[in-house]
Amino acid sequence: MILLNPKITDRSDETDEQCEGCLGFFDVRGLVPRPLKITVETTALNGEPVTTVYERGLARLIHHEIDHLDGMLYIARMSAWGTPIPRGGVSADRPGMGVLVSGSGMLAETPVGCR
Numbered sequence: 001m002i003l004l005n006p007k008i009t010d011r012s013d014e015t016d017e018q019c020e021g022c023l024g025f026f027d028v029r030g031l032v033p034r035p036l037k038i039t040v041e042t043t044a045l046n047g048e049p050v051t052t053v054y055e056r057g058l059a060r061l062i063h064h065e066i067d068h069l070d071g072m073l074y075i076a077r078m079s080a081w082g083t084p085i086p087r088g089g090v091s092a093d094r095p096g097m098g099v100l101v102s103g104s105g106m107l108a109e110t111p112v113g114c115r
């Protein structure tokens with residue numbers, strides 16, 4: 001998929017929160033709220049504007065990539081827990097919780113759901 005000069009022109013009020021990662025820093029994931037539907041204006045090869053509505057997973061993916069063009073990483077959109085977790089990180093002490101571990105020990109816990 002190629003989007004030329006993409007710009008989000010509308011966002012649904014309805015959102016969901018899903019786990020996201022980024023190829024820019026592949027080893028962590030985070031729960032990110034995003035609108036379930038976005039409207040994106042792009043430019044066709046003939047220079048004409050094109051408006052397309054994207055929903056759910058595709059809306060999330062395109063929103064993520066357009067954020068990059070705006071200099072934003074998904075971490076800036078994370079809610080509540082606010083800390084990315086390693087892929088597959090799970091705490092044995094608290095099932096259902098993931099942990100972010102550094103060389104010095106546990107840094108944070110966050111709900112599992114990011115693999």
Ligand SMILES: [Zn+2]
Binds near residue numbers: 024
């Ligand atoms: Zn990314």
